[in-house]
Amino acid sequence: MSATDTTVALPLPDAFLAALEEAEREHPEACMVLRAVRSPGGAILDFEWLWANPAAARALGRGPEYLRGRRLGEVSSKGGIAGRLDLLRQVVESGRPHADHFTEGEVLLQGTAVPLRDGVLLRLRDITSAQRVEEGLRETLDWVRDVLESMPDAFFTVDTDWRLTYVNRNAAALTNRSQEELFRRVLWEACPELCGTPFERMMREVASEESYRLFEVRTGRDRWHEVHAWSSGRNISTYARDITDKKRVQAERDALLAREHSGRLEAEALAQRRTHELMAARERLMQSEKLAMAGQLAAGVGHEINNPLSYVAGNLQFAVEQLTPLARRPGLQDAVGEALEALREAKEGAERIRVIVRDLQTFARADELRLGPVDVHAALEFGISMAMTHLRSRAQVERHFGQVPPALAHEARLGQVFLHLLINAAHAIPAGAFDRHRVTLTTRREGAWVLAEVSDTGLGMTPEVLQRAFEPFFTTRPVGEGSGLGLSICLGLVRSMHGELTATSIPGLGSTFQVRLPVLEPIVHPVVPAVRADDGPCRKRVLVVDDEPQLTSVLRRILGRQHDVVVAHSGREALALLEQDDAFDRVFCDLMMADLTGMDVHAELSRRRPELLSRFVFMTGGSFTERARAFLQAVPLPRIEKPFEPGLLHSLVESSPPRAG
Known part of the structure; x- marks a missing residue:
């Protein structure tokens, strides 16, 4: 205390402080008594602590004994109690209590000051x-209000007395009134325009049953809203979405149907x-998937059959070649000739099996997109063999094949067409009229194109049907008997081979479909002169690598009379x-072998002995x-x-490249 001020105060009774101490000792709220410090002239200069309960001491971070006699500035900061000196002075001088909020450290306190002697x-x-709870x-509430105000639909709430407790701007716009005009009104x-309408009836049902309703109301001459109303505690919430466009579409549809x-x-x-x-297209797609699976199966089965x-x-063939000279000898013609004939028939049967397997593999290779030289006649023969079950009872097949070069096409896809x-x-x-009808196949060359025509003497097509023949899903067959996709798919396949598919037809006389494909001129290879018999024997050494013992045996048997044949039964060997x-x-x-494949052998020799690869077949x-597939496309070696x-x-052995030295 300085020399210029003094404490002038009436002492409080000790009994009062004792009672206050007893009453406030365990109270969770802070309580303290501050005594005014006055100047000699009587002006209040400061306040000092006379008493504080434990909760007050904890709030100020000091002990009760430390506080007693301390002034405000010695304990509190300017932002705390010390900053409320003028307010405390006013309470003492006016004799009226006062409440205030202030921060003491990081704690927000609510203080109530009561004058006391x-x-x-x-x-x-x-x-x-x-x-913090109030601020949160x-x-x-601000966030909810922003959401409700920014939503594109109308929303409002009413209490149990039908007073509007909230109205967003879109709901107010529907009534042509402002939000301020509507708020807190019944x-x-x-x-009043809502009274007696279906809207009022539905809202009162929601209020009485405390339930949910979904209904549509007309909110203008040509305006409709879909209303959701539900009871939520003491309020009824209503949400309305503009469905004018939906109702307009429905009205137009109903008018059209009417x-x-x-x-x-x-x-x-x-x-x-x-x-x-x-459904037919779906069945066709399912059939395509089945054909793809059948193709994969055909490829595997064909490989197992071909070996x-x-x-x-x-x-x-070897037996036929061995027995043919014996059949010419006197006395052996009958016995050997019959056996030779049986072998030739067996050989023809094996050839038929080979053709069947080849046709199956044609389907198996249908997904390969590489174009190359294709024999159009072979593709036609493939189509005839596969379609013969349909043709056999309806028409005779006639072939008028001309001299045509190979076409640039895809063998499997052309066969499918x-x-x-x-x-x-x-x-x-x-x-039922097999003798009177024909299916004619014609081929010829026209400039840079190979033409193949399929003509029939059937019912033909009218000009209207012919114009739409290649449209997807167009068919003249009964429902369930045709999907209308066949000719459109054929057109797509031919165009993928840089060709064109056209049709002509005369009702009652038949139709002709013409396939035009670009010519692929054959590459002329130099003719290798054949070795004459008087040139003397030219035996060569041949290596056969295959994991099928019977196959290596037959190759040894076929080539062994003219050449020296060595056999290896695995790639590793x-x-x-x-x-x-x-x-x-020649090798x-x-x-495809179980141990090391031919591709593995090629890769190993490319690294160690690349000069040997030119002899491989x-x-x-x-x-x-x-x-x-990638290997055969990338490696320019012959294959059979x-x-x-x-x-x-x-022929492959005789045309083998010369060995070094």
Whole structure:
């Protein structure tokens, strides 16, 4: 205390302080008594602590004994109690209590000061948590209000007395009134136009039943809203969405259906037809998936058949060649001739099996997109063989094939096109008149194009039908008997091969479908002069690599009379043999083997002995993995497919490249 001020105060009774101490000792709120410090002239200069309960001491971070006699500035900061000196002075001088909020440290306190004999009784309550809750609630309410105001639809709430407790701007806009005009007013008084309407009836049902209703109301001459109303505690909430466009569409649809009842029936018939067409398309897609699976199965089965078929056909050819000279000897003609005839028939049967397997593999390769030289006649023959079950009872097949070069096409896809055109021709011919009807196949060359025509003497097409023949889903067959996709798919396949598919037809006389494909001029290879018999024997060394013992045996048997044949039964064995002896003129290597594949052998020799690769010929059974397809496209080495002709084997051996030295 300085020399210029003094404490002038009336002492409080000790009994009062004792009673206050006893009453406030365990109270959770802070309570303290501050005594005024006056100047000699009587002015209040400061306040000092006379007494404080434990809660007050904890709030100020000091002990009760420390506080007693301390002034405000010695304990509190300017932002706390010390900053409320003028307010406390006013309480003492006016004799009236006062409440205030202030911060002491990080705690928000609510203080209530009561005058008390030249001092104040100050009670403090911590309202920090309450303030945070209030601020959070205020922020949440602001967020909810922003959401409700920004939504594109109308929303309002009413209490149990039908007073509007909230109205967003879109709801107010519906009534052509402002939000301020509507707030806290009774709904039916603020909007009398709603009285007696279905809207009022539904709202009162929600209020009485405390339930939920969904209904539509007209809110203007040409305006409709979909209303959701539900009871929520003491309020009824209402949400209205503008459905004017939806109602307009419905009205237009209803008017159209009312004006044209026959048009509706036609639309239903059309929808039913399209449904059947989509179902047919779905069945066709499922059939395509089945064909794809069948193709994969055909590729695997063809590979397994081709291996034994190779040595069966080879052995039959070898037996025929061995027995033919014996059949010319006197006395053996009858016995050997009959056996020779049986072998030739067996050889023909093996050839038929080979053709069937080849046709199956044609389907298996249908997804390959590479174009190359294709024999159009072979593709037509494939289509005839596959469609013969449809043609046999309806028409005779006539061929008028000309001299045509190979076409740039895709063998499997072209075969599918001809197959469908032939089946289409068969369906155009009525059954039971086999002798009177023909299906004619014609080929010729016109400039840079190869033309193939499929003509029938069937019912033909009218100009209207012919104009739409290639449209997807268009068909003249009964529902369930045709999807209308066949000719459109054929057109897409031919165009993918840079060709064109056209049709001409005369009702009652038949139709002609013409396929135009670009010519692929053959590459002229230099003719290798044949080795004459008087030039003397030219025996060469041949290595056969295959994991089928019977196949290696037949190759040894076919080639062994003119050449020296060495056999390796695995890729690993072949690599070991070539490390010790590489003096082979030709190497026949199977592409797919269990130990090391032909591709693995090629990769290893490319790294260690690349000069040997020019002598390789790969043998395939028709089953190609993705790796095998990529390999055959990337590696420019000859390949032969099983079963193979003996003459081809001899030709490949005789045309082998010369060995070094």
